Amino acid sequence: MIQYEIWWLYLIAAPTIYWLIPAAYRAWFLSAISLVLLAYFAKLDLVLMCGLALVVFYGRGLDEKRWPEWAVRAGKSTALAWLVFIYFIVSKYIPTIAKMVAGQASFIDFAVPLGVSYFSFKLLHYAIENRRGNLPAHGLDDFISWLFLAPIFTAGPIERFDHFLHxxxxxxxxxxxxxxxxxxxxxGLVKKYMLGMLVLEAMQQMGSPSIFAMARHLDDFSVLQIWGLLFLSFLYLYLDFSAYSDIAIGSSRLFGLRIMENFNLPFLATSLPDFWQRWHMTLAQWVRTYIYMSIIGLTRNPYWAVIISFTMMGLWHAASPHWAAWGMWHGVGLAIFVMWHRYATRHKVRFFKTRIGGISARILTLSYVSLGGAFTGLYQHGSIWDSFRIMLHAFGIRV
Structure with missing residues (x-):
């Protein structure tokens, strides 16, 4: 939304009014002004989201004297979480599936609702934690101001409700x-509009403005050029995505809010697990808490748990073989690391604890992450086979 003038008008006017009104009304004002701004971009989507949010909020504590027994039971069960999950699946994936079935030239032209992924994951978190009794006392104003907080609505971070209140x-x-x-x-603005532009220019100098443009003439690129473009593409992704997080966190701070951090110098990661403690941290924490722990509780197998969890993380981004492959790439990489770590601990392998080993670990981690960008870089721009061709060409295997 930062490319729209109304966003910057919101950032100037809303915090000013917010701090001038009595404290008792500030959460309500924040709720209202966020809904007004979001309605400017997606009125119909917002109506359905508000309806679902109210069902989850009020459904958790229905009065037994005024409501049927089945409704009270549903509010106390996992039904509310499943309702949110079904909404997420229908809103995010049915339009994509419909287009795939009918073809790109179809009259079917549904759009994925604005911010549906972040909205759904936050609401799922609320429904689950509320059922567990882990949330502090709060009112509707607290709930709405958190769930629809405009600065973080479309691109995160995935703010936890308890963190928001505290x-x-x-x-x-x-x-x-x-x-x-x-x-x-x-x-954030410097990252996006200065450093990001410098990286794009560097990619152009190396022969291609993007990964998908490189894929069209892959045989014309050397191994070094391919790796260089993969690294620069990942660097641009970091600058662009973390810039939005910076702007979201900074914009929220104008209202006295301290939002969860989403990035912590991922280029310094010494392993894939370390990387996921630094990259899109709020999503990684959400997946670990609500997907990984559930799967490992059922399977008692950390390898399958991490592979399935990250495959689902990939599909969270988009219903696409590219994103599914990207998720599996990271899941398999993490599973291999777990096996290696156990082997290294058992046999007291200490190479990666040395200075040279630490540098090697950072290079290997960055290389693995960047190579996975061959999947997401071709999303909507090439086939999954083209992604594999890039990965093979990066090792000098011409196919």
Whole structure:
């Protein structure tokens, strides 16, 4: 939304009014102004989301004297979480499947609702944790202001509800809110519009503006060029995605909110598990808490659990073989690391604990992550076979 003038008008006017009104009404105002801004971009989507949100909020504590027994039981069961999950599947994947069945030239032209992935995962978190009794006391104003918070609605981070309540400062205005918010927004803008543009220019100098453009003339690129473009493509992705997170976190800070961090210098990761503790951290934590732990509880097999979890993470991004393959790529890589770590511990292999080994570990991790970009880089621009061709050509295997 940062490319629209209304977004910047929102950032100037909304925090000003927010701090001028009495503290008791600030959560309501934040809820209202977020809904107004989101309605500007997607009115119909927002109506359905609001309806679902109210069902989840009120369904958790229905009065036994006023509601049928089956409705009260449903509110106390896992039914609300399943309702959110079904909404996510229908909204995110049915339009894609319909287009695939009918063809690109079809009259069917459904659009995926704005922010459906982040909205659904936050609401699932709320439904699950509320049923477990893990959420602090709160009202509808707290719930709506968190769930529909405009700065993080479309691109995250996936803010936990308990974190949101415990880390907001809404009583007294402090100038540091503005200073910290503006500084963080500035960092995001520099990443996106300065550093990101420099990386794109560097890719152009290396012979291709993108991975999918390279795939069209793959035989014209050397092994070094392919690796260089893969690394630069990943660097651009980091700058672009983390820039949105910076802007979202900084914009929220203007309201005295401290949102969860999403990135922590992923290029310094010494292993794939370390990478996923630094990259899109809120999504990784969500998947670990609600998918990985559930699967490992059923299978008692950490290898299958991590592969399935990351495959599902890939499909969370899009119903596409490219994203599914990307998820499996990371899941298999993590499973292999677990096996290696157990072997290294048992046989006291210490190479990667040395200085040279640490540098090697960073290079291997970055290479593995960047190579996986051959899948996502061709999403909607090439076949899955083209992705494998890039990966093979990166090792000098011409096919």
């Amino acid at each position: 880390n907001r400062e809404v009583v007294t205005f402090k100038f540091k809110f503005i200073r910290e918010g503006v500084e963080r927004i500035a960092v």
